[in-house]
Amino acid sequence: MVLSPSCSFIAGDHGAWEVTSVAPVAGECLEPTPYMDIRNGYVTRLPVDFNWLLRGVTSNQRYVNNAEQACLMTAQPQLGRPHATCAALIPVKKNETWWAMTQEDRREIFEEKSKHIATGLKYLPAIARKLHHSRDLGEPFDFLTWFEYGPEDSVAFEELVASLRESEEWKYVEREVDVRLKRTSGMRMDS
Amino acid sequence: MVLSPSCSFIAGDHGAWEVTSVAPVAGECLEPTPYMDIRNGYVTRLPVDFNWLLRGVTSNQRYVNNAEQACLMTAQPQLGRPHATCAALIPVKKNETWWAMTQEDRREIFEEKSKHIATGLKYLPAIARKLHHSRDLGEPFDFLTWFEYGPEDSVAFEELVASLRESEEWKYVEREVDVRLKRTSGMRMDS
Numbered sequence: 324m325v326l327s328p329s330c331s332f333i334a335g336d337h338g339a340w341e342v343t344s345v346a347p348v349a350g351e352c353l354e355p356t357p358y359m360d361i362r363n364g365y366v367t368r369l370p371v372d373f374n375w376l377l378r379g380v381t382s383n384q385r386y387v388n389n390a391e392q393a394c395l396m397t398a399q400p401q402l403g404r405p406h407a408t409c410a411a412l413i414p415v416k417k418n419e420t421w422w423a424m425t426q427e428d429r430r431e432i433f434e435e436k437s438k439h440i441a442t443g444l445k446y447l448p449a450i451a452r453k454l455h456h457s458r459d460l461g462e463p464f465d466f467l468t469w470f471e472y473g474p475e476d477s478v479a480f481e482e483l484v485a486s487l488r489e490s491e492e493w494k495y496v497e498r499e500v501d502v503r504l505k506r507t508s509g510m511r512m513d514s
Numbered sequence: 515m516v517l518s519p520s521c522s523f524i525a526g527d528h529g530a531w532e533v534t535s536v537a538p539v540a541g542e543c544l545e546p547t548p549y550m551d552i553r554n555g556y557v558t559r560l561p562v563d564f565n566w567l568l569r570g571v572t573s574n575q576r577y578v579n580n581a582e583q584a585c586l587m588t589a590q591p592q593l594g595r596p597h598a599t600c601a602a603l604i605p606v607k608k609n610e611t612w613w614a615m616t617q618e619d620r621r622e623i624f625e626e627k628s629k630h631i632a633t634g635l636k637y638l639p640a641i642a643r644k645l646h647h648s649r650d651l652g653e654p655f656d657f658l659t660w661f662e663y664g665p666e667d668s669v670a671f672e673e674l675v676a677s678l679r680e681s682e683e684w685k686y687v688e689r690e691v692d693v694r695l696k697r698t699s700g701m702r703m704d705s
Contacts, residue, residue: 329652365652380650383613392616422574425583426617459571459650461520461556 329380330455331366332412332467334359335373340410340504348488350416350498359412359504361469377414379455379467385426386433391440398447407451407471411480412502414457414464421495422458437490446483449476464498520571521646522557523603523658525550526564531601531695539679541607541689550603550695552660568605570646570658576617577624582631589638598642598662602671603693605648605655612686613649628681637674640667655689 334342338358345355356374365378387395421429433439443452451471458465472480484501487493525533529549536546547565556569578586612620624630634643642662649656663671675692678684 380652382650384616387616388618389616425575425578425580426621427579430617456650459573459647461571 328382329363329365329378331362331364332359332377332379333362333366333369333373334375334502335370337370337372339507341507342502342504344501344503346501346503348499348501349496353414353500353502358507359502377412377457377464377467378460378462379457380460381453382456386430387440391434391444394444395440395447398444400448400451402451402453402469402471404451404471404473406473408506409472409474409477409480410504410506411468411470411484412504413468413470413484414498414500414502415466415468415496416464416498417495418497432492432495437487437492439487439490439492442483442486442490446476446479449473450480450483519573520554520556520569522553522555523550523568523570524553524557524560524564525566526561528561528563530698532698533693533695535692535694537692537694539690539692540687544605544691544693549698550693568603568648568655568658569651569653570648571651572644573647577621578631582625582635585635586631586638589635591639591642593642593644593660593662595642595662595664597664599697600663600665600668600671601695601697602659602661602675603695604659604661604675605689605691605693606657606659606687607655607689608686609688623683623686628678628683630678630681630683633674633677633681637667637670640664641671641674 334353334356336357338360340359340361342356342359345353354374366376369376384392424432434441443450449472453469455467455469456465457463457467470480525544525547527548529551531550531552533547533550536544545565557567560567575583615623625632634641640663644660646658646660647656648654648658661671
């Protein structure tokens with residue numbers, strides 16, 4: 324469970340999460356890796372066997388309106404639920420056209436056209452989600468979204484990811500990688 | 515002139531800007547310092563005589579709407595104009611109540627109630643302004659705003675700062691320091 328606003332995703336030969344796949348969606352992929360760990364803060368001393376490091380920070384809400392915020396507060400579960408042994412880390416970078424738009428134009432595409440928040444809400448509380456911002460840190464991706472769900476919700480998760488990728492908003496994605504993981508026994512929250 | 519999105523404000527015994535005052539507005543002040551330099555990127559090797567370091571990053575627009583953006587694009591001047599030998603660095607930290615609000619509530623206070631953008635526009639092109647974001651970097655302030663203007667616009671600058679500080683938005687400021695500077699001859703853009 325990540326407690327500090329900043330966190331580091333470290334892929335390497337050891338870690339609390341077994342990486343089952345690293346797949347390219349758009350642009351350059353990340354290196355394959357057998358394991359991944361999530362650490363609080365920005366890790367500066369890396370293990371010698373690390374494959375990649377991605378860093379992000381939880382921040383204030385950017386697009387959610389008051390009604391959506393109220394729904395999210397009621398429906399969204401915590402991370403680290405014992406049954407949620409499946410996870411995905413989806414790093415995304417949007418293009419310069421996206422970032423040059425004003426807030427109102429980005430919100431219009433994000434929600435009014437693409438239903439990003441409404442789509443996520445449909446899958447709550449089954450699929451827990453945490454967004455980390457990376458762009459202002461000078462990282463290779465703009466966002467790192469972390470999802471946790473039970474094996475019984477795997478089909479629902481594929482539906483969620485597929486509908487987001489079909490949206491208008493996704494036309495602005497220039498790089499995306501899809502990392503899938505399974506919690507190793509060492510990190511089980513019920514043990 | 516700052517070219518990279520990230521930059522470091524380094525206060526110490528040397529620098530291209532002479533610091534004429536460091537005044538507390540809310541919360542803890544910064545140390546007095548005779549000079550300040552602005553460097554591209556996040557400086558990690560600091561001069562031995564440095565007094566403080568603040569870092570920030572230019573980022574996408576957060577509140578400006580399309581009409582306001584069009585006005586800003588037309589009216590806002592570049593930094594580094596030869597006659598603009600006066601400057602101010604105003605680091606601000608807002609409280610948790612501000613950051614817990616949704617975008618629509620923050621925009622309502624920022625512009626509809628406080629006229630933050632409209633007030634800044636009134637003083638263009640006399641007063642050039644550049645906003646650096648710091649909150650997501652884990653810095654002590656949330657924003658570092660840098661202003662440049664000619665000595666003949668000093669009274670206008672005091673008016674601008676005073677009207678922002680009287681606004682509804684400023685009730686959410688928990689720490690603010692007002693640093694005033696004069697360009698030293700070494701950095702004159704016309705020399």
